Amino acid sequence: MRETFEISDRYIDAGDANGLLYEPLDGGATFRATRRYEIEFDGDKKTLQAFIEKTLLDPISQKLHEGEDAALSDYTFVLEYGMKPGALDLEKEAILTYYKGIEEPSFELKELKIRQRIYLFGGKSDDSDRFVRDICNAAIHKWNVIQAG
């Protein structure tokens, strides 16, 4: 079975997108960041959900969105990127180590993909190339861009 979870911040407002770039854009684009977790598993879904909430979510300052659809709306595009297989991902290591330490977890975690998402608001869809160039590192990252609608 496969489940997708996306975590967004409750208290952090959209920031100036120019802060992510080496050269500023024309206009006042903003961005928000989320983290997306794709999980292949066997076993009890409720226990998996509890595990996700315990290990991935800060229930005070964050919101959990479950499902394939995007957690945020009205964006111009989304840049989604994550570590290449084989590149060290500290968060993934910590989650898997934590999972391995659970006695009788009631589910088997078969695969975990972690992606950072940058939602751009305002700006132009063509700007995505510049965000890819300035944020992603081809040596360690895989990425894709999702254009609105």
Added chain:
Amino acid sequence: MEERPRAVLLKFPGTNCDSETARALETVGFVTEMIPISALKQESIDGVSLVVLSGGFSYGDYVMAGRLAKLVTEQKIGETLRDFRDNGGYILGICNGFQILTQLGLLPEGSLVENTSGRYQCQWVSLENRAPESPFLSQLPESFEFPIAHAEGRLVTSEASIAEDYRANGAAALTYTEDVNGSFEQIAGLQDESGRVFGLMPHPERFLRRRDHYDPDWSGGEEGEEWGSGYYLFRSLYESVTSDEE
């Protein structure tokens, strides 16, 4: 010969204020030991009076400050820190240590998120001591200054009313005198119900001596006094620990 109380400083990858904090603790009378999290065992804190989580950037603040440190700590020692507190031990978290304590649930509900400025802030701040009976603050005056250095120091609660209650019930032991980073109710430090667990974003260890103040003409404190305000936080703690042991 008088036996000095023992303090253990937990060190995560990225913790970088432990040496200064150990120096401050030893100055007031503690014996200190730094333990890397990889070497930590439940028995590591047997016979210890104080556990300190120092400032820094544990695991590079990856994902969220304190998040990975929480997972590793829970896995290494489970409920040991809670039991330690329940058995009379003291726990202090400074800056990143405060962030880790909130993630571990050892303090009242709260989370430390990105400053409203969106920037890392490194500056001196004025603080109000709202819990003069606290074992951590008993020797500090009503108001004093400490430096801060953080990007994620804005204390938030799930509802704003919870932070308001913290002011009323004394959990908000330390507050900024003005809005520094967007913290709800300008909270700079929280204590738990027992008073034995305290976390704060400012760095007392960086103001141990009067000469540490950024202003060479600083007129606070007593004339000719050697110590800065940070000394009195650690001294308060030492007095509390030793009076418990008597």
